[in-house]
Amino acid sequence: MKVKRYxxxxxxxxxxxxxxxxxxxxxxxxNVKCIFLxxxxxxxxxxxxxxxxxxxxxxxxxxxEKPFNILSQKENCFVIGAFSRFERKLDPxxxxxxxxxxxxxxxxxxxxxxxxxxxxxxxxVITPAVDFFDPKTVRASMGAxxxxxxxxxxxxxxYAARFPNHxxxxxxxxxxxxIGESPFVTPASLIFGNEATGLPDSFxxxxxxxxxxxxxxxxxxxxxxxxxxxxxxCRK
Amino acid sequence: MKVKRYxxxxxxxxxxxxxxxxxxxxxxxxNVKCIFLxxxxxxxxxxxxxxxxxxxxxxxxxxxEKPFNILSQKENCFVIGAFSRFERKLDPxxxxxxxxxxxxxxxxxxxxxxxxxxxxxxxxVITPAVDFFDPKTVRASMGAxxxxxxxxxxxxxxYAARFPNHxxxxxxxxxxxxIGESPFVTPASLIFGNEATGLPDSFxxxxxxxxxxxxxxxxxxxxxxxxxxxxxxCRK
Numbered sequence: 001m002k003v004k005r006y007x008x009x010x011x012x013x014x015x016x017x018x019x020x021x022x023x024x025x026x027x028x029x030x031n032v033k034c035i036f037l038x039x040x041x042x043x044x045x046x047x048x049x050x051x052x053x054x055x056x057x058x059x060x061x062x063x064x065e066k067p068f069n070i071l072s073q074k075e076n077c078f079v080i081g082a083f084s085r086f087e088r089k090l091d092p093x094x095x096x097x098x099x100x101x102x103x104x105x106x107x108x109x110x111x112x113x114x115x116x117x118x119x120x121x122x123x124x125v126i127t128p129a130v131d132f133f134d135p136k137t138v139r140a141s142m143g144a145x146x147x148x149x150x151x152x153x154x155x156x157x158x159y160a161a162r163f164p165n166h167x168x169x170x171x172x173x174x175x176x177x178x179i180g181e182s183p184f185v186t187p188a189s190l191i192f193g194n195e196a197t198g199l200p201d202s203f204x205x206x207x208x209x210x211x212x213x214x215x216x217x218x219x220x221x222x223x224x225x226x227x228x229x230x231x232x233x234c235r236k
Numbered sequence: 237m238k239v240k241r242y243x244x245x246x247x248x249x250x251x252x253x254x255x256x257x258x259x260x261x262x263x264x265x266x267n268v269k270c271i272f273l274x275x276x277x278x279x280x281x282x283x284x285x286x287x288x289x290x291x292x293x294x295x296x297x298x299x300x301e302k303p304f305n306i307l308s309q310k311e312n313c314f315v316i317g318a319f320s321r322f323e324r325k326l327d328p329x330x331x332x333x334x335x336x337x338x339x340x341x342x343x344x345x346x347x348x349x350x351x352x353x354x355x356x357x358x359x360x361v362i363t364p365a366v367d368f369f370d371p372k373t374v375r376a377s378m379g380a381x382x383x384x385x386x387x388x389x390x391x392x393x394x395y396a397a398r399f400p401n402h403x404x405x406x407x408x409x410x411x412x413x414x415i416g417e418s419p420f421v422t423p424a425s426l427i428f429g430n431e432a433t434g435l436p437d438s439f440x441x442x443x444x445x446x447x448x449x450x451x452x453x454x455x456x457x458x459x460x461x462x463x464x465x466x467x468x469x470c471r472k
Contacts, residue, residue, distance in 0.1 A: 114460050117449035147452050180471055211467075213353035216383050220463075224350050227460045228467045231447075235416055 109140020
């Protein structure tokens, strides 16, 4: 199979790394197009696992250095999985994390990992935004990308129109409520803005929430704020 | 002033970036050795602020490309501050974050930022560990490194002997208590292990805590787990 550097919107993306690719094979075997092994790949147990999962699912394995040169020059990476993008509709009964114009792939991946870890299995992304299928996002999620429901929306209003029963909680510095002041009403939409610019003032029309912090810092970083919010939503 | 690539233990480290360097000048002017500006640096307000802070504190400014070539080839960086390392003893009355053998500079910086944001102004690090003064750590902290009390210890027992009145809470998957089950007794030591290996079993002798997560993920990432713990410690 011919590989090319991933570009936003491509039909095929890549899992870079052994553990990540094993997660891919376990969770989404029907989406896997091909597995690439580096000629120097030696790891016994992981290698056996990959061969076994590929054989069970009729997936081709190619041993070649070339895909690694194209896809992962800088990383200590000996296994790559090529997979086709997927769509998995948001659950209208479940709570959602909503990221408005996120710009950093590592941040998005970390948030996906935490959300799945607390059973909030739905991620809505308002575009323009970093790409859910970018190999950097997938890698930062440690494979949680393969397990979460995900949809993109061209505007927050489009999202809100689809889920009229969700309670919207935008996280803003200038907010009506402090986190933990009263319980979230579920299903909830926990809404976070861009790393640099936050949410526009127009979100103040909802029950906006602040995570109070000292004035020794400017802000919490985005994955930290989102994770604290998800934790608070799920705590008993 | 002659600069060289930072190595662990060097007497001088560097703040890479304009906002970070302004934080340095505000918080630790006595530690600043020199400020370097890139000849292409044009930012009006930041430039004025830097000149004003340097003038107030008698700090030399050098305009030169060379330090940038040595210290920050890959980054979009136009301001560098050179500062001497500092020691700031942990507060024996305050709660502490204790990182045992952390290996990632970005993670340590993110944890420093969250800790300072919630008023937990004390970081103990058990070596071997990533370097608190590494420019990558400083940068990830967004300047919070300049505001937190920090000490290194060669072993956890050395740390514990210095702070016999602290309640020790190691965070482990195999733990006695779930987070939030009962309030932390302060002053508390919130203890976290290495990113890959966690804490050794010997920490089970303390009141170990787990942040429960679904089995859809292997673990929470370290800054997320530490931030949730700090948040829980500080919530009313």
